[in-house]
Amino acid sequence: MSVTTLPSSRPATQAAAPAPQPSRGRVPPWARAGWLVALLVALPVLAVLADAVAPIFGGGGSQVWHHILRTSLLPYLGNSLQLGALVALMAAVTGVACAWLVTACRFPGRRSLEIALLLPMAMPAYVCGYLYTWLLDGAGPVQTALRGATGLRWGEYWFPEIRSLPGAALMLAAVLYPYVYLLCRAAFLQQSTCLIEASRTLGLSLPRAFLRVALPLARPALAAGTGLVLMETLADFGTVDYFAVRTFTTGIYEAWFGMGDRGAASQLAACLLGVVALLLLAEHASRGGRRFHSTTTRQPPLRPVELRGMKAWAATAFCALPVLVGFAIPAGGLLWLMLEQGDALAPHRYLPFARNSLLLAGTTALIGVALAALLGWGLRLYPSRLSGIANRVAGLGYAVPGSVIAVGTLVPFGLADNALDGWMRAQFGVSTGLLLSGSMVALVFAYLVRFLAVGQSAVESGLARLKPSLFQAARTLGCGPGAAIRRVEAPLARGALLAAAVLVFVDTMKELPATLIVRPFDLDTLAVRVHNLASDERLAEASTAALLIVAVGLVPVLVLVRAMRRGG
Numbered sequence: 001m002s003v004t005t006l007p008s009s010r011p012a013t014q015a016a017a018p019a020p021q022p023s024r025g026r027v028p029p030w031a032r033a034g035w036l037v038a039l040l041v042a043l044p045v046l047a048v049l050a051d052a053v054a055p056i057f058g059g060g061g062s063q064v065w066h067h068i069l070r071t072s073l074l075p076y077l078g079n080s081l082q083l084g085a086l087v088a089l090m091a092a093v094t095g096v097a098c099a100w101l102v103t104a105c106r107f108p109g110r111r112s113l114e115i116a117l118l119l120p121m122a123m124p125a126y127v128c129g130y131l132y133t134w135l136l137d138g139a140g141p142v143q144t145a146l147r148g149a150t151g152l153r154w155g156e157y158w159f160p161e162i163r164s165l166p167g168a169a170l171m172l173a174a175v176l177y178p179y180v181y182l183l184c185r186a187a188f189l190q191q192s193t194c195l196i197e198a199s200r201t202l203g204l205s206l207p208r209a210f211l212r213v214a215l216p217l218a219r220p221a222l223a224a225g226t227g228l229v230l231m232e233t234l235a236d237f238g239t240v241d242y243f244a245v246r247t248f249t250t251g252i253y254e255a256w257f258g259m260g261d262r263g264a265a266s267q268l269a270a271c272l273l274g275v276v277a278l279l280l281l282a283e284h285a286s287r288g289g290r291r292f293h294s295t296t297t298r299q300p301p302l303r304p305v306e307l308r309g310m311k312a313w314a315a316t317a318f319c320a321l322p323v324l325v326g327f328a329i330p331a332g333g334l335l336w337l338m339l340e341q342g343d344a345l346a347p348h349r350y351l352p353f354a355r356n357s358l359l360l361a362g363t364t365a366l367i368g369v370a371l372a373a374l375l376g377w378g379l380r381l382y383p384s385r386l387s388g389i390a391n392r393v394a395g396l397g398y399a400v401p402g403s404v405i406a407v408g409t410l411v412p413f414g415l416a417d418n419a420l421d422g423w424m425r426a427q428f429g430v431s432t433g434l435l436l437s438g439s440m441v442a443l444v445f446a447y448l449v450r451f452l453a454v455g456q457s458a459v460e461s462g463l464a465r466l467k468p469s470l471f472q473a474a475r476t477l478g479c480g481p482g483a484a485i486r487r488v489e490a491p492l493a494r495g496a497l498l499a500a501a502v503l504v505f506v507d508t509m510k511e512l513p514a515t516l517i518v519r520p521f522d523l524d525t526l527a528v529r530v531h532n533l534a535s536d537e538r539l540a541e542a543s544t545a546a547l548l549i550v551a552v553g554l555v556p557v558l559v560l561v562r563a564m565r566r567g568g
Contacts (some may be wrong), residue, residue, distance in 0.1 A: 037371050038390035042396055042451050044408025045273065051263060051411045068268065072251060076268070079165060080247045083240070087176065091229045092156035094173065096182025096222060098319050100210055101417035103188040104303045107312040113319040115561050118182065120175045120326030122553030124510045124527075126238025127546045128535040129171040131330040134244070134337070136162040149167045149453050161354065168243040169243065170561060172233050179232075182560070186511040188214060197390035206305055222446020230279055234272065235401035238531055249274040249513055266411065268403040273325035276400065286410035331550060337543035343533075344541055353545060357525040358510055360440065364447040365505040372455035372500055376463050377485055379381040395453035402450055406517035409446040413437035414441035417516035438520055445515045451507045463489075503556050511547055 099105070136142050138154055147153065161167065215222070237249045248268055251412040256265040307315055343350055375394055379387045397405060413436040421432045436442055456564035466489055474484035490497075512527045519528065526545040 005211065028565045032270050034375045034387060034394075035390045037375060038393040040450060040452035041394045044405050044411055044446070044449055045396070046408075046473050047411040048266050048269045048273065048404055048408040051266035051407075054263070055247055062261055062263050064190045064255060065264040065267055068251065068255065068264055069200035072246070073268075073271070076248050076251045077248055077271075077275070079245055080234060080272075083165060083172070083245065083247060084230050084279075086166065087172045088226050088230050089231045090169065090173035091177040091180050092222060092226050094177040094216065094322050095182075095225060096184050096218075098177075098322060099181045099188055100214065102317050103185055104206065104210070104214075104304055105307050105315055107307045107342055109320070110304075113316070113323070114185075116327075117319060118178050118496045118557050119323055119328075119554075119559055121178045121560075122550055122557050123175045123327055123330055124238070124512075124549060124553065125172045125175045125232075125236055126242065126512060126534075127334070127530065127549065128175055128326065128547065129168065129239040130530070130539055130542060131333045132167075132171060133162055134539045135329075135333060136160075153229060163243045165243075165245050168239050168245050169327040171239050171243075172236060173229075174322065176232055177227045177322060179228040179328070180222065181220040181226040184218050195492055227279070231276065231398070231401075234276060235403070235513065237403060237516070238527075241531075242368050244533060248275070249401060249403045252407060253513070253517065256407065262407075262411065262414075265407050269407045272401060273404055304343075329482075331547075334543045334547045334550065337540045338547055341540040341543075343544035350544070353524050353529045354528050354548060356523055357527070360443060360447070360525065361505045361508040362510045363440075364444050365445065365501045368448055368452055368455040368504040369459070369497055369501045371452060372459040373490075373497065375456060376459040377489075380463055381481055391456065396454035397449040397457050398451065400450070402446070402514035403517060404512055406514040408439050408520055409442050409449070409514075413442045413445075437518075440520065440523065443515065443518045443520075443523075446518045447508050448510065450511065450514060451504050454503045454507055458496050458500035458503060459493070462493045466492055499559050502559055506556050507555055509552050 076542070098113075098117055100112055129428075134140055136159075143154070143159055146157070146159070152159070177418070234247075235249065237253065240247050241250050248271065252265050252268045252272070255261050255268055283447050371394075375391050379391050414434075417432070417434050417437050420435065424430050470488050470492070471484050474488045475481070479487065509525075510527060512531060515525055516531070517525055519525070524532070526549050529545045530542045530549065533539070533545075
């Protein structure tokens with residue numbers, strides 16, 4: 001998941017307070033450390049590009065790559081683009097409509113629904129897909145009840161196929177629309193009520209005022225939310241693999257593990273990286289030079305319009321449906337399955353999966369927050385152009401699918417292992433094996449590359465609220481920069497650091513493609529356990545691990561709810 005800066009009470013035109021300025025001269029150590037972090041985070045992407053280009057210069061690529069090029073590349077591209085377009089459309093419509101309704105209208109259940117609409121963020125898309133497959137498949141309870149009620153046999157009636165590309169798109173949209181909802185709701189809250197009232201006095205109804213005034217002004221938020229949805233869709237592996245939809249992520253996994261060709265996997269990863277880059281460039285270019293901020297300094301919030309009768313209950317039903325589809329039904333089904341059967345393993349055999357997940361997520365969260373703090377305070381105390389570029393590079397990992405990061409992690413780690421093993425054999429006649437690429441070190445590194453941006457967003461938003469005068473006062477009292485941070489600013493930013501740790505922890509718990517590719521062969525996490533059981537059609541047994549992942553996923557939702565209530 002991503003971190004969203006919630007609306008502030010400060011007017012849009014008010015200038016942010018300047019960051020504390022360091023003394024000019026020698027570059028501070030924390031700034032240099034930030035540059036090193038950015039270089040390390042960029043290493044997987046550079047490794048993928050280098051490994052993809054090398055076979056071309058060496059003879060045009062392997063037979064596996066030529067086979068993929070002839071038979072599978074266009075289906076991978078077509079399915080990925082189709083899936084992304086469907087998910088983006090459904091998530092955008094649902095997120096924007098729900099955000100406008102809970103912001104601009106009053107109807108029964110509005111106060112509860114504006115919070116409940118965030119709950120699907122806690123549900124991993126692959127878990128949602130597994131549950132709906134169990135519900136809607138031919139042998140599932142829905143079709144079984146239908147046959148019992150009508151007397152028809154299977155094949156004598158039409159029923160939508162859940163294991164299809166539209167089915168996968170529905171599963172992804174059901175849990176990803178909160179990205180659009182959250183950003184658009186913040187944008188609508190920041191819009192001045194004067195604009196809507198002026199459009200109403202000019203004869204526009206509330207729906208037309210939304211289409212012609214509010215929605216165009218919220219375009220950057222809509223584009224950002226839809227972009228996040230597209231990134232998550234292209235990065236998904238568990239859902240598309242279970243629904244047998246062949247996309248770039250499934251192709252990368254098959255090329256690496258099914259065909260044993262690292263070069264072909266890298267070339268597919270480079271293609272996927274190119275698609276992501278083109279999408280980002282297209283969105284940026286579509287904005288042009290247009291501006292979307294208000295020109296007034298006083299911006300009274302929107303006054304919700306009271307809906308009555310059928311319109312009010314229709315708004316309630318419309319906003320409740322995404323919560324029902326994206327969270328209530330999957331969570332209820334998982335709970336029922338767990339109580340009926342659950343995982344058959346004894347606790348002493350099952351708990352290691354939870355222990356591995358907690359260990360990996362906790363380690364990643366601690367290191368991720370430390371690196372995010374290093375980058376955040378480095379830019380705050382040494383605001384140079386190079387430091388700014390380093391921070392942006394370090395945050396690019398979230399836009400890169402986990403499968404690409406996994407391939408990019410194993411390539412340099414594998415080369416380092418081979419070089420070390422060759423040197424040890426030559427010098428001492430001893431083989432070191434896979435010290436890095438076959439250990440948790442590589443997996444934690446892949447997680448950090450993927451989710452460091454999440455920690456950065458939380459830390460930077462927390463630092464932006466600190467008054468520079470506090471740091472400067474500590475410096476005048478004799479504290480060095482490190483002491484001023486440790487004794488003054490770090491305690492004040494404790495909430496932001498804790499939020500960053502929680503968000504990185506939960507995202508790591510849910511990550512599947514990078515875990516499947518990079519993990520040591522004897523290490524299974526809750527996400528891997530769910531995937532393996534679901535792949536074997538043992539959905540009831542997978543419910544226990546899936547519910548644990550969902551329970552952990554509720555933590556960042558509660559953090560966001562608390563932040564939304566504080567932000568108004």
